Amino acid sequence: MLTSIATVSISGALTEKLHACAAAGFDGVEIFEPDVIASDHSPEEIRALAQRLGLSLDLYQPLRDIEGVDEQTFAENLRRAEATFRTASRLGIGTILVCSNVATATVDSDEVSADQLRRLGDLAATYDIRVAFEALAWGRFIDDYRRSWTIVERANHPKVGLCLDSFHVLSRGHDPAAIRDIPGDKIFYLQLADAPALTMDVLSWSRHHRLFPGEGSFDLAGFVDHVLATGFDGPLSLEVFNDTFRQTDPDRTAVHALRSLVWLQDKVAALQPELARGRLHAVAEAKPPNGFDFVELKAEDTSDIEILLEQLGFTPSGRHRTKPVTLWVAGDARVVLNEQQARDLRPHVSAIGFSVPDAAATSHRAADLMAPIAYRRTYADEQELSGVVAPDGTEMYWVTATGGQPPGWIAEFHNGMPAAASPVRGIDHVNLLQPWQTADEAVLFLTSVFGLSADAPAEVPGPTGLVRSQVMRTADGSIRLPLNVAPHVLDGSSVPQHIAFACRDVVALARAARARGLDFLPVPDNYYDYVAGRFGVDADTVAELREFNLLYDRSPEGEFVHFYTRTVGSVFFEFVERRGHYDGYGTDNAPIRLAAQRQRQTERVRSRVAGPSRRVPSGANLEP
Incomplete structure (x- = not known):
């Protein structure tokens, strides 16, 4: 028509x-x-x-x-x-x-x-x-x-x-x-x-x-x-x-x-x-993604991210044979660190890879829906990844799922170490910060191109105002993309992006990470008093949560235990364990995380810019 x-x-x-x-x-x-x-x-x-x-x-x-x-x-x-x-x-x-x-x-x-x-x-x-x-x-x-x-x-x-x-x-x-x-x-x-x-x-x-x-x-x-x-x-x-x-x-x-x-x-x-028939524009059919293939972080210098990943038990799986790109793995989670054409860039989520049932069908659908193409230089002996650019600028790629086998592009990384056993199972969700002017467009983009559905939006209180969050996901939860629209603040601070990894035993992971020197995002003692009172958690469990800065949530379907790392550039990591059939994100814990991140940002600025006895300038950039 x-x-x-x-x-x-x-x-x-x-x-x-x-x-x-x-x-x-x-x-x-x-x-x-x-x-x-x-x-x-x-x-x-x-x-x-x-x-x-x-x-x-x-x-x-x-x-x-x-x-x-x-x-x-x-x-x-x-x-x-x-x-x-x-x-x-x-x-x-x-x-x-x-x-x-x-x-x-x-x-x-x-x-x-x-x-x-x-x-x-x-x-x-x-x-x-x-x-x-x-x-x-x-x-x-x-x-x-x-x-x-x-x-x-x-x-x-x-x-x-x-x-x-x-x-x-x-x-x-x-x-x-x-x-x-x-x-x-x-x-x-x-x-x-x-x-x-x-x-x-x-x-x-x-x-x-x-x-x-x-x-x-x-x-x-x-x-x-x-x-x-x-x-x-x-x-x-x-x-x-x-x-x-x-x-x-x-x-x-x-x-x-x-x-x-x-x-x-x-x-x-x-x-x-x-x-x-003959009256309406038909779009190529393509089934939704059935899992994350990789997530990519880009920066001029990714060494701080490498330190984090090593402390969290990820294995360096090699350097790309033609590009300044490295691969880190834990379980089925793959993190690509990209320093190519990244001058003056601080670490941020630059790309997400999906496993899809039929890559060609997804490519045809994206073309029918006028999705802007993501271009990357690929040599003749390298796997070509089809991709598009989402409204917020994040590149999104896809490959055909290979029945549990690693994707072909992994063979392009050389001199890696054998993967170590890890409590990490894979990528649980990727949280993307949305500019206010692209948030609605992103919903349509992910719905139309990838067949994701939108959960009802929620508003999370933070120290600088409400953060509007809406989760885009597949029905089975194999893909979850929370989209956050943060309030505009005058001091230059922002809500960072983050990648959440699913774990079999988040307590064991936290214990091992602490032994390797991981700097957890600190959680205030008042929070644990609240958890004990709200959920009736026993004293030993509360002590364990407190020891590793773990957060806790419960629903009629199950439990959720998770922790956060410090922020590097504009990204941090979250590690989550879903017990039973818990399907949420610990939303009630988000204000705790936002306040803790804000406090860390303020402390860093005071120590770096103003000194311990001086006030922070009102226009100071509070990012770490």
């Missing part, structure tokens, strides 16, 4: 928006009236630019508070509408959006609204323009698409039809099934937006918190399925009011937006394959 997007959904001047939408691959756009008013291009110039870019101009919007008024007011509304029709004609746009009235001086009468829409249709016909009537979720009296359809039926005018907007239907909890009873040729336009599940007034929810399909909680695939069942053959158009998208790069946002429509079409096609 054709794709379109409202210019209100992305940032920039109107001409910038048109260029971005065309470059992304959209077929058309909805023109938002304020964009035209603020433009220094005439309607004719805008129309010509769209034609050169290959974009159709599908809708002009909005006309507000037109119907359901007294006759004197309606006469003025017709004058206002005619001015809008003239502008739309100059733009070459054949459909105008008319919103249901939200004003207080409104008549609650289907007959009045229908009669006025009929007369508006007569005026629109003189300009060969259609009127698409939309029930706003906060309309004064008309806030349900079923009532707006009743009024359109009463108007009985060939130039008057419906605009259906998923937000206005689903945010009010209206059942979209009755859409199937509407003739498809009377649905003049379709607008789509997702949204998170929030408890707030619907107007603020709509104006600030809409999302692209796949990022929220709405069943958009089911909604579109109902619409297509009517025979509707117009474009799938996005109208997303969101404070973030209106501040970010329009080229990137446009690609992000089109990816969401491609993903949505694929979901709808799965519901109705026969109906969708």
Whole structure:
């Protein structure tokens, strides 16, 4: 199906928006009236630019508070509408959006609204323009698409039809099934937006918190399925009011937006394959990853990470034969340390590798979804890894799972030591810090490209504010990627990334690591008093937890014991033992960890910059 997007959904001047939408691959756009008013291009110039870019101009919007008024007011509304029709004609746009009235001086009468829409249709016909009537979720009296359809039926005018907007239907909890009873040729336009599940007034929810399909909680695939069942053959158009998208790069946002429509079409096609054949964009099928292959840390100097890994019992498994890259292993966990093209970089998570059932299928799916390709130089005798760049800049690669056998790329590392026995089983999860402007995009990216699902977001209190966390995962938990959005703070501190490793016996690992000199992240004594009181843990167990700076959590399904290392650069390690069927992350312990990390950062700065008796400058960078 054709794709379109409202210019209100992305940032920039109107001409910038048109260029971005065309470059992304959209077929058309909805023109938002304020964009035209603020433009220094005439309607004719805008129309010509769209034609050169290959974009159709599908809708002009909005006309507000037109119907359901007294006759004197309606006469003025017709004058206002005619001015809008003239502008739309100059733009070459054949459909105008008319919103249901939200004003207080409104008549609650289907007959009045229908009669006025009929007369508006007569005026629109003189300009060969259609009127698409939309029930706003906060309309004064008309806030349900079923009532707006009743009024359109009463108007009985060939130039008057419906605009259906998923937000206005689903945010009010209206059942979209009755859409199937509407003739498809009377649905003049379709607008789509997702949204998170929030408890707030619907107007603020709509104006600030809409999302692209796949990022929220709405069943958009089911909604579109109902619409297509009517025979509707117009474009799938996005109208997303969101404070973030209106501040970010329009080229990137446009690609992000089109990816969401491609993903949505694929979901709808799965519901109705026969109906969708030839109408919807199909995406190559690929099963989700079934495990982590590796995690890569990059820095100009990785020696501090090597010390940590050695203290934790990892084995150095060799240096790459052509690159300044080393491999460390423990159990099935593989950590790659990369010093290539890393000048001035401090240690950070730069790449993640997945094991997938079919690498070629994942590559085809990523290409269909316009995922940016990750490029790495590979020589002829080296295994080529397919990869993409996630919205936060992390590179994500994949190889076909080999039935328990090590992947082929490991043979490229030489002069390693035999792997020692270790309580570490593998990588449990990788926690990635997200810039505020890419967090929603990352959810869609991981959902669409890799088939991960999103857990409900949580907010974790920290010493500098709330950290918003949302876990992306496979159903079986073989892949877990918590995405953290940290608050902005003025002192330069930040929430670091971390890699969590699953262990068979985390206490034994902690004991051995301490013997090798590991510097644990310290846990305050008050925490252990809290654990003893909350969970009723016996004194010997509490003493053991305290001795090794271990943290503890319990659920009805099992127990969780874990510890943290110090932070190096912008990354630290966590080692976890899941007992029974515990499936969480020790979320209640996160504030303890954040406070301890903050304290360590402050102490380092004081000793390095200010001295023990001086205050830390307010603008000091508190990273270690």
